Amino acid sequence: MDSLITLASDPTAWAALATLVVMEVVLGIDNLIFISILTNKLPEEHQAKARRIGIGLALILRLALLGSVAYIVQLTEPVFEVFGKGFSWRDLILIAGGLFLLWKATQEIHHSLDPKPETQGTAKVQIGFAAAIGQILILDLVFSIDSIITAVGMTEHVPIMVIAVLAAVTVMLLAADPLSRFIAANPTVVMLALGFLIMIGMTLIAEGFGAHVPKGYIYSAMAFSAGVETLNILARRRRQAKAATGG
Numbered sequence: 001m002d003s004l005i006t007l008a009s010d011p012t013a014w015a016a017l018a019t020l021v022v023m024e025v026v027l028g029i030d031n032l033i034f035i036s037i038l039t040n041k042l043p044e045e046h047q048a049k050a051r052r053i054g055i056g057l058a059l060i061l062r063l064a065l066l067g068s069v070a071y072i073v074q075l076t077e078p079v080f081e082v083f084g085k086g087f088s089w090r091d092l093i094l095i096a097g098g099l100f101l102l103w104k105a106t107q108e109i110h111h112s113l114d115p116k117p118e119t120q121g122t123a124k125v126q127i128g129f130a131a132a133i134g135q136i137l138i139l140d141l142v143f144s145i146d147s148i149i150t151a152v153g154m155t156e157h158v159p160i161m162v163i164a165v166l167a168a169v170t171v172m173l174l175a176a177d178p179l180s181r182f183i184a185a186n187p188t189v190v191m192l193a194l195g196f197l198i199m200i201g202m203t204l205i206a207e208g209f210g211a212h213v214p215k216g217y218i219y220s221a222m223a224f225s226a227g228v229e230t231l232n233i234l235a236r237r238r239r240q241a242k243a244a245t246g247g
Helices: 002-008 011-039 044-066 069-074 089-113 122-154 158-185 187-208 215-244
Strands: 078-082 085-088
Touching: 011 044, 011 089, 011 122, 011 158, 011 187, 044 122, 044 158, 069 122, 085 089, 089 122, 089 187, 122 158, 122 187, 158 187, 187 215
Parallel strands: none
Antiparallel strands: 078 085
């Protein structure tokens, strides 16, 4: 208890907390985009439940990983070498997660452009729900490990990490339904979000092979693209409103 009081009175700890909260929220955007796209493919009555389960799993995984920080740090130690390049378990997880994102985003783009309608029976809906949760769990694990290892590099205080994780997951919970509705109402946003997932997947693979990609470049590109798409949406709505009024 005394250590927590001492920590709370330390300005450096508050600065680290603020930085970690921002970082966790930004990293959570990647996770949330994937969850929103995936759950929007489920029947409407199952979408909110799947989102809550997906975000809840992200929270559980992050807290569980924080409870084993000493082990997680060891994931950065090389386990084998290929042509003089050492690969750790973290590298392998990032590469696998990046490949999964590339596969999933490409598959979703194919389904979006495929003109053939797909029938959804009861059995397929049940399998789809289980498959959606399984895929969310895989990406939750990848993003959680990357998030916790990054957090460990920024502070050694576990309470600060826990608070940052709770804050980020709270933001994800609040933003999940509005983001999913926005994506569902604007089909062009789906393609843009899938493009984001491809870029994130390539970044994870590059990080796994030791090529550091500054996150600022990635999120700046995402923000610029989102800004352009927002202008397109506003212009489209203005044209539709003008057409409705006969102007």
